[in-house]
Amino acid sequence: MVNDKVAFPRVDPSILADDGDEFHFCSTCAFSQACMAQGMDKASLGELHMLVEHVGPLHAGDHVFRVGDPFEAIAAVRAGTVKTYIIDPGGREHVLGFHFPGEVIGLDGIDGDTYPCNAVALDTVMLCRFSFPKISVLAGRLPGLQQHLFRLLSRDIGRAALLAGDWTADERMAAFLVMMSRRLAARGFSADRFQLTMARTDIANYLRLAPETVSRVLKRFQSEGLLHVDRRELEILDQGRLGALAAPVLWKQ
Amino acid sequence: MVNDKVAFPRVDPSILADDGDEFHFCSTCAFSQACMAQGMDKASLGELHMLVEHVGPLHAGDHVFRVGDPFEAIAAVRAGTVKTYIIDPGGREHVLGFHFPGEVIGLDGIDGDTYPCNAVALDTVMLCRFSFPKISVLAGRLPGLQQHLFRLLSRDIGRAALLAGDWTADERMAAFLVMMSRRLAARGFSADRFQLTMARTDIANYLRLAPETVSRVLKRFQSEGLLHVDRRELEILDQGRLGALAAPVLWKQ
DNA sequence: CGAACACTTGACAGCCCTCAACGTGAGTGG
């Protein structure tokens, strides 16, 4: 059974992470990166910083928020992997996404007053939490921040395209691995060697495939020399061919 | 061959529609409805109104904007149907959505400085055009408007879910018809009788099915008494059963 | 009237899901 602890509504401010402090954003933060790049001045960054709360560590199975929890904040993942998912009336789980360091969760709550999905830690997770009412007010005064929020939202609309097409199992799997590699590389992790922090069942659920199909495709990819996989340890051996397989799916990005 | 006229960048302000004027929003406008409902005051509405340009009429095949056009504005559909689509490197068309009166197009351009898709009129179309730089500045001063823009964006994230699942052809088709019925009904049109303003090929492309499958499913639905279809004229005879078929797809909405 | 296009109908095959059984590793308790 999964851990029932819900971490988001009950922040423990005494537990702070080590690479961000009162005056420095963590180096991987989705907000500071984007804001800096867009020329937000130091004062603005400072104001943004006032809103942040460090949350964690959460452990595998801990929930960040659940369906129906009041929508109060969005959060950037600092470390670990967060899975967002919903349970349909038939009891089947639908995985909406995986969120790696530097990425933002909770955006889809903006349309309502409660979260529309569950978010659970897959391993040890650290978060930066931003109160949405406060960041919203601040966005009214800082055009750069408003623009950034618009962009984060708009970007998520496009990301869904990976799942929207009627791709084959091979194309879906290749695209999933390439995207994961790119997203991790963008935050300074290795593009060729990383952990599949989620279960095969989760990958299958995300890609709308059967778990058996995920197994078979991974095995065939390995036999074809595209990659080496041992349990959840993955090494991509041929980014070129894997990218070529994924190309029809990812041509927009 | 489709008409190559591109209407959006070259507005003809002399052509105005008849149910909205200098001082009144058209009754179906997505903005005025939402803003009123959220308690925006008359003065704010007036400011918003200053930004609007009426565009049209466009005719079937006219483009509202194309991939790569500079992103300058979003628009609300006042009359007719707009199809958004992209062409992949293989030359295949992917239909992203159909947009009926009262709905907004162009939102996915916010993430960049050009439109990421094409938008074409499927029949006679009237639009209300909002300059994005201007509405963006205004949003900084009017929290209600900013909130509304956030919600419009966030809502589109959810809408993609219709296509994301691994539904059967029957479920997809039923969900498509139910959604179309609901959206038209929300703007005052009949929920039971309406025109399929798009070609079978477009529906197939949108639902990621083969055109032949769309044909077969519609025929079977008719033989089962769910609906009556003659060319592009559609009548839903059994909303209950159609809704039941669509339920697995639409349970969130 | 002819051509182009949209749509329909039929035959067939392939991909992937389902069902079932088995293998494997981590954690637990004796």
Next chain:
DNA sequence: CCACTCACGTTGAGGGCTGTCAAGTGTTCG
């Protein structure tokens, strides 16, 4: 240290849905 358990993952057989290919029908428009 070992046996046990359980979840996770793998492997195999079979079938159904839907895409592809092909041909035919109907409609619109020049």
